[in-house]
């Protein structure tokens with residue numbers, strides 16, 4: 055055992071939660087960065103020296119105090135399902151694995167859940183639905199992903215068509231943050247101050263107790279509708295997504311051949327068609343089927359949703375899971391994350407299809423933006439040949455007004471959720487003056503003489 059591991063074991067008084075076995079450390083140093091051929095080349099082989107699994111805020115403080123004193127980098131880990139190497143330690147040190155901090159404290163009368171960061175989103179969803187509430191939005195990795203990891207690295211997902219992304223509409227009410235200083239502090243962030251730390255990839259503190267707003271539970275139905283052409287499917291999906299009269303949680307459109315990649319459920323869809331996956335209020339299921347047929351669509355599956363135990367669970371094929379199925383079918387596929395212009399989306403889609411044909415497969419995810427407007431988001435499945443061509447695709451998207459959150463970069467500023475007001479960076483200067491939290495991921499951070507660091 056290294057000195058680092060021995061001293062951390064003494065600190066926790068429990069060697070069992072300081073992990074040094076090579077394969078274990080390697081596994082807990084990885085996330086889903088390999089989704090990106092660009093990041094795979096950059097991040098393969100990066101690993102921590104040791105993994106520490108705290109069970110309380112006091113233990114987190116003790117670990118950060120020690121690491122600050124000894125200049126040891128710390129990378130926080132929820133469940134390691136992030137796509138961009140967010141939880142991969144670039145400079146060794148400690149992976150702070152929060153999986154054992156998994157207590158749900160409760161839900162208050164206004165529907166705000168209070169929990170520890172290591173709680174699995176799926177556990178929180180089940181707990182909430184048993185009490186008449188449900189998550190406003192969640193990633194398709196709900197079964198594995200943690201609440202802290204979603205706040206630290208995620209953005210939205212199923213439910214975003216009605217409730218916007220994670221950072222919208224005060225969904226994240228508050229959390230405590232442990233700072234990386236001589237004497238770590240536990241600072242409460244609430245209201246607008248949550249944006250200081252949200253989606254900062256654990257570069258400016260460790261979120262502990264979290265308060266997240268839920269929404270009243272709905273009885274849902276899962277429905278698959280197929281159209282012979284993309285355009286008519288897209289038009290129909292928009293009439294449902296953009297109309298507030300429909301109670302929905304998911305409106306996802308897949309251009310053919312994407313449905314053919316979904317091996318376990320491909321019999322639920324029609325060969326050669328564009329398919330739409332819906333989570334729609336059970337009470338509106340029949341109306342949806344009637345409207346779909348009137349628009350030229352064919353309903354090939356419609357069942358009451360039985361929660362996360364549903365089989366099939368359609369959300370397992372949506373959001374970024376779509377890319378996973380595509381990569382299983384053909385390892386040359388990768389993805390982009392796009393936002394189309396609500397007014398010009400058809401023209402933008404036509405330009406992209408004309409230029410890239412089957413190298414750019416349309417996977418649309420309708421979502422509400424922070425202004426309350428439902429817009430066509432997309433996670434297109436794209437064929438990777440070279441990094442230059444991928445960058446050229448991104449440039450072309452931007453040239454024609456399509457927003458791209460580049461998933462092939464390994465720093466907060468390069469993705470889609472860095473704030474233009476720089477609050478995440480400013481918070482890092484306040485809470486992590488030595489730059490030891492997930493070093494390298496806040497690319498614009500410059501370590502200053504620690505004695506001179508002033509609160510901003």
Ligand SMILES: Cc1cc2nc3c(=O)[nH]c(=O)nc-3n(C[C@H](O)[C@H](O)[C@H](O)COP(=O)(O)OP(=O)(O)OC[C@H]3O[C@@H](n4cnc5c(N)ncnc54)[C@H](O)[C@@H]3O)c2cc1C
Nearest residue numbers: 132133134135136193200202203206207208209256261373
């Ligand atoms: C197949 C697939 C589908 C996905 N679909 C979606 C999707 O629909 N929507 C979406 O938003 N994302 C999606 N993701 C990305 C990812 O699954 C989610 O963002 C998920 O919520 C991350 O949770 P995690 O616990 O795995 O976080 P991790 O990967 O463990 O961590 C993510 C980041 O947060 C930081 N972090 C973790 N805990 C804390 C904490 N307590 N305090 C401070 N920082 C912390 C980490 O350091 C890291 O930088 C997908 C990924 C995959 C592989």
